[in-house]
Amino acid sequence: MRLNQKWQVAAENELLYHSWDDEFVVYNGATGDTHLLGLVAAQVLLKLQQAPADTVSLAEWIAPLQQIEPDDEFVFFIEQILTDFDSLGIIEHTQL
């Protein structure tokens, strides 16, 4: 696992969001799929929409928002979210 590799939102995706309380629904115009996201997953996606980022820096950015430490466990949690987004075709690795 290359934790330092950067992820980005795949260029063709057009994402629409709506949030109620701490939950988000996201529509991906490219695939026509709708996803239900928890707060952390939504924060990951919103951050990636601003700029490409790697797993560790995402964890470091989100952890304070959740008021927790960006320890290995949290980094692993973020990595899982990224893997899910990848398999859904929402994000991809940046070209080096």
Next chain:
Amino acid sequence: MNVSALTPPELFSRLKEAGLFLQAGPFITHMQTSIRSVAEGIGLLYADYPLAEDTGFADFHVHLIPPANLRRWFRPQVLFSFDGRIPFKPLPLDQAFPMLEWGMNWCVSGHSHQYLILHAAVMEKQGGAVIMPAPPGAGKSTLCAALINRGWRLLSDELALINKASGALVPLCRPVSLKNESIHVIRRFEPCAVLSREVRDTMKGTVAHMKPPAGSVTQSHVSARPAWIVFPKYQPGAVTRLEPQPKARAFMRMVESAFNYSQLGPQGFQMMENLVDACDCYEFTYSNLDEAVAVFADLKLPVR
């Protein structure tokens, strides 16, 4: 002129020859058949529906075709034709009227993407409409049948049509489809309800259709404003329980119940967003219809 203006022989010969142009909600269906049980079903359940012969236009042209000569005697079957095309496998002749109902639902859900269409029952009271999406077996139709016998207006027991421009619910008031035990439940609950003959051994078990209240039929042109989304769950012996449902979860369940959400693309998402936003969302568990009716009577319009 309504269907009830035709005598049974007139209705039968009209269906057999030129066909009947029946207006239900926003759609005109041109029906043809020489099958007597279908004519009887139409005469009983669609008595209050207006005929729309004079426009010359029908949204859907359907024909229930009786068995050919030899098949007439041995396990006779019926075919549903959609303007000359046969979209389904034939069914036993005895199921001809339910097949007409199912076929009409298919016509609408497959060819009317000018609306967002959900698989849901819709009822209205005092300006607010409740949408009840549910998988089969959740008791959606039973609850719907009970409520429309207690003052709610029926918009539809199967298909919620949502206008793209206004977001309003468009009535498609048609007979309510009841299955298996719910037929007896409704007979006991409302002895005055008019039900069609029970048809056994269909793919959904025993089915019967309930005639909608005449008032709902005459108000078929009046749209309603969405106010509540309720996911019903019938559970034998359960205590009546109405629980708020987080909106994002409700959104995902609404998507699952939609016929054409994906066809509408981003517009579908936006329509659903507005719909869920405008409604109070609940999960409703019930076993007793009288208690259920009382809970629905207490629903308050959402504050906006």
Next chain:
Amino acid sequence: MKAAHNLVAQVLRHPESAVSLSLAEWDLLIRQARHADLLARIYALLDDQGLIDSIPAKPCAHLESADTVVKRHAQAIRREVLCLRKALATIDLPVILLKGAAYLMADLPPARGRIFSDVDILVPKGQLNQAEAALRLHGWASSHHDAYDQRYYRIWMHELPPMMHLKRQSVLDVHHNILPESARVHPDPVKLIEAAVPVGEDQSVKVLAPVDMVLHSATHLFHEGELEHGLRDLADLNSLLRHFGDSPSFWSTLESRAQELELTRPLFYALHYANLVLGTPIPESVFINQTVSKPSWLLVAIMDALYGRALAPVHPSCSDWLTGTARWLLYVRAHWLRMSPWLLVHHLFHKAFLSQKSS
């Protein structure tokens, strides 16, 4: 039984005439167009002319419904092309799109209001195996498992057995030519590939050159046995010809290219029927120069009787007692053109034998 007026063809020829249709005529038009799969095309045509607001609400709802489906479909195809590009980039092969997906990506008029069930691409024969392997790696799999079908496609056809994407369920046809190996004429696919033009800036997504696109469309229609969508395919040709026909060099290039690729006969039929049924404007000179490949007057008369019926919407209102026969004769003719007599007998026998077995 007399066939009713083909209202679809009338509106395709003269969209402005839709405004004065009665509701009863609209009823028939919607039914014919639904059967011909042209509802959304009619929406697009009326929309282009700014006529949508003059259409009565009831029929308009059906046009709008069809348009909704087509717009979403177009989005799905665009995504599919992106995925194809990624897959073929791994072997440095550009995606050369054919038919519907090509019209869509090149933003050509036939893409407006058109549903096409699969994406078609053209791959050099020498790189067919590589392309197939790259596609498999990216999730596409062959949908035909029957050994006879596999062999039939690989030996005699101009395409691989259809592939399906395991996740998206989309269907892909990989062609290495535009006509079967077994056909009586053999257009050289290398020439088509060399002349292919990129879509916009992107060199990795291409479509056939305008004349080749027209010739392929013509060949497809007049070698195809299943004419259920004949009118729709002819409408594609009509809008391609109207679009490209404005360029002064188009017609002379078309003629010389047809000769080069041995496709003058399908071109004759394409121009003849597009003009006859849909009023496509064709310069007089083209028909005069085409005399080399123009069939005898008797054959033209017979073909007119057959295609006149087969190119109408498949709707009871457009059928007479000869329509079924006409469709069947054209089906046999198409197979005749695509296969040697021996192979035709073998194929029809195998298909008949199979269908007996399965029933």
